[in-house]
Amino acid sequence: xxxxxxxxxxxxxxxxxxxxxxxxxxxxxxxxxxxxxxxxxxxxxxxxxxxxxxxxxxxxxxxxxxxxxxxxxxxxxxxxxxxxxxxxxxxxxxxxxxxxxxxxxxxxxxxxxxxxxxxxxxxxxxxxxxxxxxxxxxxxxxxxxxxxxxxxxxxxxxxxxxxxxxxxxxxxxxxxxxxxxxxxxxxxxxxxxxxxxxxxxxxxxxxxxxxxxxxxxxxxxxxxxxxxxxxxxxxxxxxxxxxxxxxxxxxxxxxxxxxxxxxxxxxxxxxxxxxxxxxxxxxxxxxxxxxxxxxxxxxxxxxxxxxxxxxxxxxxxxxxxxxxxxxxxxxxxxxxxxxxxxxxxxxxxxxxxxxxxxxxxxxxxxxxxxxxxxxxxxxxxxxxxxxxxxxxxxxxxxxxxxxxxxxxxxxxxxxxxxxxxxxxxxxxxxxxxx
Amino acid sequence: xxxxxxxxxxxxxxxxxxxxxxxxxxxxxxxxxxxxxxxxxxxxxxxxxxxxxxxxxxxxxxxxxxxxxxxxxxxxxxxxxxxxxxxxxxxxxxxxxxxxxxxxxxxxxxxxxxxxxxxxxxxxxxxxxxxxxxxxxxxxxxxxxxxxxxxxxxxxxxxxxxxxxxxxxxxxxxxxxxxxxxxxxxxxxxxxxxxxxxxxxxxxxxxxxxxxxxxxxxxxxxxxxxxxxxxxxxxxxxxxxxxxxxxxxxxxxxxxxxxxxxxxxxxxxxxxxxxxxxxxxxxxxxxxxxxxxxxxxxx
Numbered sequence: 240x241x242x243x244x245x246x247x248x249x250x251x252x253x254x255x256x257x258x259x260x261x262x263x264x265x266x267x268x269x270x271x272x273x274x275x276x277x278x279x280x281x282x283x284x285x286x287x288x289x290x291x292x293x294x295x296x297x298x299x300x301x302x303x304x305x306x307x308x309x310x311x312x313x314x315x316x317x318x319x320x321x322x323x324x325x326x327x328x329x330x331x332x333x334x335x336x337x338x339x340x341x342x343x344x345x346x347x348x349x350x351x352x353x354x355x356x357x358x359x360x361x362x363x364x365x366x367x368x369x370x371x372x373x374x375x376x377x378x379x380x381x382x383x384x385x386x387x388x389x390x391x392x393x394x395x396x397x398x399x400x401x402x403x404x405x406x407x408x409x410x411x412x413x414x415x416x417x418x419x420x421x422x423x424x425x426x427x428x429x430x431x432x433x434x435x436x437x438x439x440x441x442x443x444x445x446x447x448x449x450x451x452x453x454x455x456x457x458x459x460x461x462x463x464x465x466x467x468x469x470x471x472x473x474x475x476x477x478x479x480x481x482x483x484x485x486x487x488x489x490x491x492x493x494x495x496x497x498x499x500x501x502x503x504x505x506x507x508x509x510x511x512x513x514x515x516x517x518x519x520x521x522x523x524x525x526x527x528x529x530x531x532x533x534x535x536x537x538x539x540x541x542x543x544x545x546x547x548x549x550x551x552x553x554x555x556x557x558x559x560x561x562x563x564x565x566x567x568x569x570x571x572x573x574x575x576x577x578x579x580x581x582x583x584x585x586x587x588x589x590x591x592x593x594x595x596x597x598x599x600x601x602x603x604x605x606x607x608x609x610x611x612x613x614x615x616x617x618x619x620x621x622x623x624x625x626x627x628x629x630x631x632x633x634x635x636x637x638x639x640x641x642x643x644x645x646x647x648x649x650x651x652x653x654x655x656x657x658x659x660x661x662x663x664x665x666x667x668x669x670x671x672x673x
Numbered sequence: 674x675x676x677x678x679x680x681x682x683x684x685x686x687x688x689x690x691x692x693x694x695x696x697x698x699x700x701x702x703x704x705x706x707x708x709x710x711x712x713x714x715x716x717x718x719x720x721x722x723x724x725x726x727x728x729x730x731x732x733x734x735x736x737x738x739x740x741x742x743x744x745x746x747x748x749x750x751x752x753x754x755x756x757x758x759x760x761x762x763x764x765x766x767x768x769x770x771x772x773x774x775x776x777x778x779x780x781x782x783x784x785x786x787x788x789x790x791x792x793x794x795x796x797x798x799x800x801x802x803x804x805x806x807x808x809x810x811x812x813x814x815x816x817x818x819x820x821x822x823x824x825x826x827x828x829x830x831x832x833x834x835x836x837x838x839x840x841x842x843x844x845x846x847x848x849x850x851x852x853x854x855x856x857x858x859x860x861x862x863x864x865x866x867x868x869x870x871x872x873x874x875x876x877x878x879x880x881x882x883x884x885x886x887x888x889x890x891x892x893x894x895x896x897x898x899x900x901x902x903x904x905x906x907x908x909x910x911x912x913x914x915x916x917x918x919x920x921x922x923x924x925x926x927x928x929x930x931x932x933x934x935x936x937x938x939x940x941x942x943x944x945x946x947x948x949x950x951x952x953x954x955x956x957x958x959x960x961x962x963x964x965x966x967x968x969x970x971x972x
Contacts, residue, residue, distance in 0.1 A: 266970060275971075276876045325778045327969045348772045351694065353701045358694070365690045366777060 254337055256418050256449040257323060259298040261332035264318055265289040292318040294473045296332070300466075302417075303447040307460035307481070309488050310470035311495070316453045319470070320344065320420050323451065338417025338449070341367070346407030352396035356387055356406055359395055363410045377413045385409035386432070405432055412439055418449045457641070461485050489537065489641050496535035496637045510633055514626035517554045518588060518616060522547040525612070525636055536603050538640040538650050543599035546614060550592045555620035557588055557627055559596045565648065566609040566635075574598070577619065604650045607640040677782055677868070677958040684780045691787035696794065710798040714754060718747050725898040741843065742900075744806045748929050749897035751803060755796035756863055756921060757888045762788045763867030764874050764884045771972040781968055782961070785867030789860050800852070803932050810843050846935020855927055855938065858950050862920065865954030868961035875964070875971040895921050920949045 267287040269275045278284035293315040300306050310316045321327045322334060324342045349366050350359045360381055364374040382391050385405045390398065398406070421440075444450055454460050460467055460481070467484040469477045469491070477487045527533045528541040536542045544561055560575030576583040576596070612634040617624040645651065655671040681688060700706040722743050725731045763785040773779045874880040894915050896904060901922075905913045916922050923946040927938035964971075 272877060276873075279876060321969070326774075326776060328966045342776075344776050348776045349770075351698060353698060354694070358697070362690050362694055365687050366773065366779060368778075371686065 254302075255299050256302045256304075256337055257298060257300040257451070258335045259296050259323070259332065260334075262293060262296040262298075262319075262322060262329045262334055263291060263331035264293040264315075264322055264327065265291050265330040291473050293322065293329075296475050298468065298475075298478075300418075300449060300451065302337075302449055304466060305444055305450040305452065305464045307464035307467045308451065308453045308470060309455060309457060309460050309467060309484075311455060311492075313472075314470040315473040316455075316470055317422060318473075320422060320451070320453050324420055336418060339414070340418045340420065341411060341414040341416035342420035342422075343408070343411050344420070344422050346404050346411060348407075350395050350403070350407070353394055355394055356382075356385070356391040356398070359406070360410055364413065367410070367414050369414065381409045381413050384412070384435075401429055401432070408432075408436060412436075416448070418451070419443060421450065421452050457485055457488060457643070461643075485641065489639055492639055493533070493535040493537075496639070497533055511631040512629065514616065514628040515618070517552040517618070517627050518548050518550045518557055520546050520548050520614060520616060520628050520630065521593075523614060523630075523633060525634060534634070534636045536605075536636060536638050538604075538606055538638055538642065539602050541599065541601055542603050543597055544612065544634075545598075546596045548594055548596065548616070550588045550590050552590050554588045554618065554627065555586070556618065557585055558615075558617050558619045558624070560615035560617070561598050562613040562615065563605075564611050564613065564632075566611065569648070571605070571610070571648065575615065602650075603638060605638045606645060606647055606650055607638055607643075608648070609635065609637050611635045674955045674958045674962075677962055680780055680782045681786055684783050687780065688783045688787055688790070691783060692791050692794065695787060695791040699795075707798075710795055711802060714747065714751055714799045714802065717750050717754070718743060721746060721750065721898045731899045731903065740810065744803065744810065744843065744933060745929065746898055747806060748803050748932050749895075749925050751796055751799035752859070752925050752928050753892060753895065753897055753921070754799070755792040756859065757892065758795075759785075759789050759792040759863045760866055760870065760888055761881075761884055762792075763863075764870040765881050766867070767871045767875055767968060768878070768881070768972065775969045775972055781965060785864055785871050785961075789864045789867060792863075793856055793860055796856070800932065804845065804849075807843050807845060807933060811845070843933055844935040846931070848931050848935055848937045851938060852931060855924070855931065855943070858943070858947055859924055861954045862924070862946070862950035865950065865952075865957035868957035869953075870957075872957075872961045872964050875968065891919075891921065895919055895925065897925065901926075920946050 266289070267275070267285070268290050269287045274286040278286055296319060298306075308316050308319065318327075320342065321344070322329050323336070324340060324344065325334075325336070326344075347363075349363055351362070354362075360378060361374060364377075364381075365371075369377075385391075385402075385408075387398075387402060387406060390402060395403065395406070419440075440450070450463075452460065452463055464481055466479065467481045467488075468475055469484050469488050471491065476491070477484050523544070523546045524532045525534065525536070526543045526545060527536060530543075533542075546559060548559075558575050558577045560573065562573040563571045565571055576598075611632050614628075614630045614633050616626070616628040618627050645653075652673065657669045659667045659669075661667075700709055703709065705712065725746075726742060766784040766788060767774065767781060770779075770781075770784055774781055870880060870884055874884075896916070901916065904916055923942040927943045927946065930936045930938055
């Protein structure tokens, strides 16, 4: 046991933990299962299409680093992780790993429901490649970590799903790997145990071991990893320090979101619209800090909504307004140019007049999520305002949050103060304005 | 083929763990537990005995006593059960353990292997049952003169298969020492088929269902419940070729010779069987190994 450890440590300074060179993975897609058999025994193949889940990946992960892999669903993150574990073989390229690799993909894979937790620990450890001595040595700590208590001697089929993953995690974490691979789908039960797992992960990293972490949660990746690899459609788009790649990832999400949302927003007449039509809103759009039309915005950055209008008939006291709703229909905010401390009053608009109305924000206060706009154009000359051009659900937009400092619906510019009084009467005050 | 053997030796501990678990799993939660290994072949025997011997009155030679023919059946059933069970379980073993293959770096060689070993061990529980039965008839024969009658009828029934000049008395013999060899040969043959079928099943899931049917065909094509000469004589010997191409017939006859009559396995049976077993293992293991890297993708 000591000899291989020493070897790994020696290598630690000189070589990398994981080196991938030109790695690609193609899955064969057969229209009919029997064609797979034909390909095996008959000439004239292949009779399949190839799907490249991962293409041309180069990675060099130094010992002791924590690397995050981000990407949207289907970007090839999980396939890459499987390749690094060695579960599947790459179609092209080579993968070299130095040290014992373990992954937290397989929590509880291979548990037999009829057997007790105790029996399953032994077999599972054996499956994960631990020697008999190692298992005996670590058995107690596995049981303690899982917090199963007396349940350890009950059949696994009687466990709750939380207990099941707890046992799975306890076994997987006992492998004591040099390189740990974690998938985002790591759900380990209740908050208490989750905290315990995170704690374990932190300790693991502090011991100078290598971690590769796959997620589409940018916040989690940024908080854990110095280096981030961004994947898209099987390829590595960008890799480097966490800050830089995260920004690129955000930008990417914005682009993709825009594509998707402009599809959503295309059908202009599909949303409910009513009113007298005396003034027509001819165009509307949302603009980011660089004045580009966009449907995806970032928390804390400026943005604006702009409407173009043309008057068809003479109209008294028209008022433009905008309502913001969250995708579930929650009314977030509504305002117009008239109900203000310094109102803009339009006494009369004459037929043929054209113009632009803009509502702008210094800083987008919404947190990540999907929202929509409703635009109002009402005639306020009468006792109760009547609709001239009301467009319900006119624009759908998305907000992404790079910082993830706050949770919920709105970013609130909070101030935090702390006063610490020590025994000796010393007082320290700290304040955080943002 | 040698690579597979080497891998099995490397992972012998894991293999052992799987065998142990399989044996525990067989009877976990059942109140009779281990005794099922004894009861099961006996129940099987009772059913086949009643159907073939008492209802259909299949003739085991002219005067072979029902008791003696029961022992003859039991020997066949014990061997066949181990074989058939392994084949059908092995075929599905990769699919069944897909979770392991897809998520852990796992030596999948041991899956058909542990099933083979597990069944052989289970068979090892059934074999003393046959030997005890034979012992019982030896005792009974001594007092009732049963053996003399049987000797005559068995000699007649065996006809060309076994030399009529030989002693056909049910007895225990020193030849029992070659039981391990027979079991090893059986294991090699079964494992070879297991490797082949489990791999094929990944390409074509129908294999599993097909194997279920074919095993039944194969069972009825092997003289287990009926005497060998019935096949030889049926329709003027039209079906005799079945015996010439059926390795399981050769194996079971070898077992019977050892277990029932205390003789050595006939060379013309065990010789060809050994050759077929090694070839089967070679083909099966090579096929398995050539496709192993693709298993996670095929599941």
